[in-house]
Amino acid sequence: MDANETDTRGSGAAEPGAVEPDVSIVIGAYEAMPYLIRCLESVEGQTLPAGRMEIVAVDDGSTDGTGEYLDAFAARTAIPTRVIHQANSGGPSGPRNTGLSLARGRYVFFLDADDYFGPEALERMVAMGDRAGTDVILGKVVGVNRGAAKSMWKETVERVDLYHSNVKFTLSAQKLFRRELLQRLGMSFDEKLRTGEDALFTMEAYLRGNGVSVVADHTCYYLVGRDDGKHVTKSGSYVLRFDSARALMRLIATHVPPGPRRDSLMVRPFVITLLPQFGPNLLKQSKAVREKKMALAAPLLAAYWTPGLARGLKANERLRLTCVAMGRLDLLLDVLRFMKAKSEPALVHEDRPSRLYLAYPHFRDGSGLPDSAYEVTVTEWIGGRRIEAPEPKPYLSFARRVVRKIRRTALRTLRAPRSQRGRAGARTRA
Known part of the structure; x- marks a missing residue:
C-alpha cells in the first residue's frame, strides 16, 4: 500500500x-x-x-x-x-x-x-x-x-x-x-x-x-442528482466528451467486425456522446469552438460512420451528423436554428419505393445533402404525432412486370386448346 x-x-x-x-x-x-x-x-x-x-x-x-x-x-x-x-x-x-x-x-x-x-x-x-x-x-x-x-x-x-x-x-x-x-x-x-x-x-x-x-x-x-452540482457528469470540457467517444468507438471496432452488429452498438457513442456536441447549444458557442468540434468529429465519422449506422438514427440526428461528416458547418447551423425555433418539418411521401421524408432545412435545395439524410427509418415523434417508417412494399421493375405478363399470357395460350377439347368432349358424352 x-x-x-x-x-x-x-x-x-x-x-x-x-x-x-x-x-x-x-x-x-x-x-x-x-x-x-x-x-x-x-x-x-x-x-x-x-x-x-x-x-x-x-x-x-x-x-x-x-x-x-x-x-x-x-x-x-x-x-x-x-x-x-x-x-x-x-x-x-x-x-x-x-x-x-x-x-x-x-x-x-x-x-x-x-x-x-x-x-x-x-x-x-x-x-x-x-x-x-x-x-x-x-x-x-x-x-x-x-x-x-x-x-x-x-x-x-x-x-x-x-x-x-x-x-x-x-x-x-x-x-x-x-x-x-x-x-x-x-x-x-x-x-x-x-x-x-x-x-x-x-x-x-x-x-x-x-x-x-x-x-x-x-x-x-x-x-x-446532487443539489450542489458537484456530480462528475455535470463538469468537464467538451474535448473530454470527444476523448470518451473516440475510446468507446475504438473498443467496439476492436471486438466487433464491420457489419450490422457493429452498427447497432455504434449508435450508442454516436447518439449519446457525440451528437450532443452538435445540438442547438452550438449556436451560442464561438466560431473557434464550432470549428474545433468539427475537426475533432471528422476522423470519427470517417472511420465509423456507415449507411447501416445512419439508418438506425432519427432523421434530425442523421441529418446533423451527415452535415458534420460532409464538413458543412453552415448547413448544420441552419438545421440547428430550425430545431431551436421548434419548427416542424413537412412530411414528404413517395411511392415506388414507399418512403417518407422529414423536410428539414436544405431538403432537395441543391445544397448537396442526400435524400437519405432526411428519410424516416425509425419511429419518431413530430409535434405530438407518432411518425412511423413506411412498411416496405414489394415492387417490381417495369422489365420484370413485362416478363411476368408475357409468361402468364403464354401459359394461358398453351392451356387453352387442352381446356377447349376437354369441354367439347364433355358436351359430346352428355
Whole structure:
C-alpha cells in the first residue's frame, strides 16, 4: 500500500482466510457528505447476510468529513469493511481501481457514494447471476432529482441479445460484475479518461463476458442528482466528451467486425456522446469552438460512420451528423436554428419505393445533402404525432412486370386448346 494510504478495519473487518463473500461493494468517495450516510444505510439494509458481503471504501482525498465517517462506520458495522484513504486522484477511476484490487467477492458492485441501493437489490442480482451464469447483471435504476435511462427496464431477461437490446444505452459502472471475468481479462478503469471511463469498462464486460442479465421487476438502484452540482457528469470540457467517444468507438471496432452488429452498438457513442456536441447549444458557442468540434468529429465519422449506422438514427440526428461528416458547418447551423425555433418539418411521401421524408432545412435545395439524410427509418415523434417508417412494399421493375405478363399470357395460350377439347368432349358424352 502506498505511503499516503491507510487501512482502517472495523469490528466487521474480514480476517485473512475468511470465506469468500458473494459481493464486494466498492465505494469510491470524494466530498460525499451527507449523501454517504444514506448510501451506507442502504448497504446495511440489504437482505444478504452481513457475512456474504464486504465493503471496500476508498476516500479519495476528501476534506468534508467523508473519510472520518467511513472510519466510524467501519468500526461499528457488522459488514466486513475496509477503508482506504488516498490522495485525490482527480476522477472516479482511481478509487474504483483501488477498491477493485482489494475486492474478494465472487461479484463486484461499484456503488457511488451519492447513490443508494433499493431493498433486496443485491440478493436479487446475485440470484440472477447464479441462475443465468452471466457475467454482468443489471438491476433497475431510478433517478432521484435527475433523469435515468428507462428503455432497458421493460422486462426481466436472463440473457439479453446485446445487439438488439437497449442495455447498450446504460453503460454506467453501477452494475454487478463477476469478479472472475474482471481478473481474467485484467480489466480496470482507464484513469486517463476524465469522463466516459465507466462506459468503456462496462462495454468491454458486455462484449467479452459470458452474457448480460437484466432485473427489471424490482428497483435495485437509486441514482441521485446532487443539489450542489458537484456530480462528475455535470463538469468537464467538451474535448473530454470527444476523448470518451473516440475510446468507446475504438473498443467496439476492436471486438466487433464491420457489419450490422457493429452498427447497432455504434449508435450508442454516436447518439449519446457525440451528437450532443452538435445540438442547438452550438449556436451560442464561438466560431473557434464550432470549428474545433468539427475537426475533432471528422476522423470519427470517417472511420465509423456507415449507411447501416445512419439508418438506425432519427432523421434530425442523421441529418446533423451527415452535415458534420460532409464538413458543412453552415448547413448544420441552419438545421440547428430550425430545431431551436421548434419548427416542424413537412412530411414528404413517395411511392415506388414507399418512403417518407422529414423536410428539414436544405431538403432537395441543391445544397448537396442526400435524400437519405432526411428519410424516416425509425419511429419518431413530430409535434405530438407518432411518425412511423413506411412498411416496405414489394415492387417490381417495369422489365420484370413485362416478363411476368408475357409468361402468364403464354401459359394461358398453351392451356387453352387442352381446356377447349376437354369441354367439347364433355358436351359430346352428355
